[in-house]
Amino acid sequence: MRLRxxxxxxxxxxxxxxxxxxxxxxxxxxxxxxxxxPAHTGxxxxxxxxxxxxxxxxxxxxxGLLKExxxxxxxxxxxxxxxxxxxxxxxxxxDRERFAxxxxxxxxEHPRITLHRxxxxxxxxxxxxxxxxxxxxxxxLLAAIDRILAGSSVEGAAPRRLHYFDAASPILAAxxxxxxxxxxxxxxxxxxxxxxxxxxxxxxxxxQLLQDLRTLPRHEAKAFESDGRFFEGCLPIEEMAxxxxxxxxxxxxxxxxxRHPVTGVTPHAVVQLRKENRDASAFNLVGFQxxxxxxxxxxxxxxxxxxxxxxxxxxxxxxxxxxxDSPRLLDERLRLRGDRPLWFxxxxxxxxxxVEAAACGAMTGIHAAREMLGWSELVVPxxxxxxxxxxxxxxxxxxxFQPANVTWSMVPPxxxxxxxxxxxxxxxxxxxxHALAEFSARLDTP
Numbered sequence: 001m002r003l004r005x006x007x008x009x010x011x012x013x014x015x016x017x018x019x020x021x022x023x024x025x026x027x028x029x030x031x032x033x034x035x036x037x038p039a040h041t042g043x044x045x046x047x048x049x050x051x052x053x054x055x056x057x058x059x060x061x062x063x064g065l066l067k068e069x070x071x072x073x074x075x076x077x078x079x080x081x082x083x084x085x086x087x088x089x090x091x092x093x094x095d096r097e098r099f100a101x102x103x104x105x106x107x108x109e110h111p112r113i114t115l116h117r118x119x120x121x122x123x124x125x126x127x128x129x130x131x132x133x134x135x136x137x138x139x140x141l142l143a144a145i146d147r148i149l150a151g152s153s154v155e156g157a158a159p160r161r162l163h164y165f166d167a168a169s170p171i172l173a174a175x176x177x178x179x180x181x182x183x184x185x186x187x188x189x190x191x192x193x194x195x196x197x198x199x200x201x202x203x204x205x206x207x208q209l210l211q212d213l214r215t216l217p218r219h220e221a222k223a224f225e226s227d228g229r230f231f232e233g234c235l236p237i238e239e240m241a242x243x244x245x246x247x248x249x250x251x252x253x254x255x256x257x258x259r260h261p262v263t264g265v266t267p268h269a270v271v272q273l274r275k276e277n278r279d280a281s282a283f284n285l286v287g288f289q290x291x292x293x294x295x296x297x298x299x300x301x302x303x304x305x306x307x308x309x310x311x312x313x314x315x316x317x318x319x320x321x322x323x324x325d326s327p328r329l330l331d332e333r334l335r336l337r338g339d340r341p342l343w344f345x346x347x348x349x350x351x352x353x354x355v356e357a358a359a360c361g362a363m364t365g366i367h368a369a370r371e372m373l374g375w376s377e378l379v380v381p382x383x384x385x386x387x388x389x390x391x392x393x394x395x396x397x398x399x400x401f402q403p404a405n406v407t408w409s410m411v412p413p414x415x416x417x418x419x420x421x422x423x424x425x426x427x428x429x430x431x432x433x434h435a436l437a438e439f440s441a442r443l444d445t446p
């Protein structure tokens with residue numbers, strides 16, 4: 001029997017890789033190039049549709065620990081990201097094209113994985129299946145998911161398919177930027193020191209940006225996007241501006257750790273540009289995910305110092321993301337409760353973020369493969385960042401389940417109180433990697 005995986009994004013590719021590594025044959029289905037989703041721009045597997053950053057790389061960050069855990073499980077996604085990395089201070093950012101090329105080539109070359117360029121419209125096939133369709137599946141597949149969820153018990157209530165909004169930041173050509181009004185520096189001197197271009201804003205410049213964000217036209221939501229719910233970890237920049245005058249200065253435009261290297265002055269606010277590819281030929285406008293209309297984006301962002309003649313390679317877009325009520329639908333192996341061999345992985349579960357999606361893929365690939373081989377169940381250690389992802393997806397305390405990135409709050413605390421945050425997190429990471437080593441040692445045994 002072969003494992004079927006629906007979706008060739010980060011979760012689907014990682015699931016295929018891990019299952020094949022254990023010894024199961026895999027059929028991986030990707031609908032492109034026959035049909036693209038609303039956020040897709042290309043046809044390669046593992047396309048990064050929003051930022052090119054996989055966030056913090058250090059073990060003191062929960063997502064940094066998650067990446068290291070995946071790397072120690074021979075993660076396809078993390079290994080490809082590290083090989084295609086571009087300078088980004090303390091973050092792991094990648095050259096999108098190189099990253100997708102590596103993932104697709106390794107999937108194609110694996111003897112146990114067969115890639116099918118075909119859209120899956122139903123889930124009636126009784127084979128063990130991992131649904132890793134991403135947050136924007138087609139209506140036919142959504143209807144198929146709803147039919148299956150309708151037969152699942154959710155504490156006596158009808159299962160819900162939920163949704164929220166997500167947004168992507170603009171990208172601009174490097175040779176169209178006026179660097180004379182900027183300075184190169186990473187926050188707190190992390191990285192090589194020139195991983196970011198920083199645009200200092202004085203009070204008047206910041207006030208002008210606020211006014212533009214609040215008053216310029218915005219895309220009107222389509223009928224299926226009409227309830228206006230946003231993921232708090234990825235708010236449109238104009239939504240943050242609406243919430244208060246200083247919200248942006250304490251968010252993506254915070255000047256902390258970015259003193260001017262010549263004057264020594266800390267600006268009122270700072271707009272950061274991050275390298276988008278290895279050649280530094282394109283930059284991402286950090287934190288500027290937006291639903292402003294495209295003409296409005298040009299008007300607002302070209303008023304920012306140094307961007308008057310910007311060539312926009314991509315302007316911000318707004319789209320709907322869909323997720324299921326995972327705490328009440330899935331068990332700790334991300335398997336649909338009940339008898340059917342059906343797992344869910346990636347952003348459709350409510351695990352927000354590239355690395356979290358890959359983590360879901362890794363776990364479902366492992367769990368599905370072991371079940372198919374008749375091996376005993378393995379529980380992901382709760383002390384690990386992988387376990388923290390599971391903890392969020394199993395959190396039944398909240399009645400309004402929402403997507404979230406992995407955080408230290410999802411990890412069981414240490415038995416003793418250590419006041420120093422950095423030291424405490426270092427011990428948490430050490431404990432996690434020790435638990436992961438024990439888990440990993442059992443992966444290939446019945």
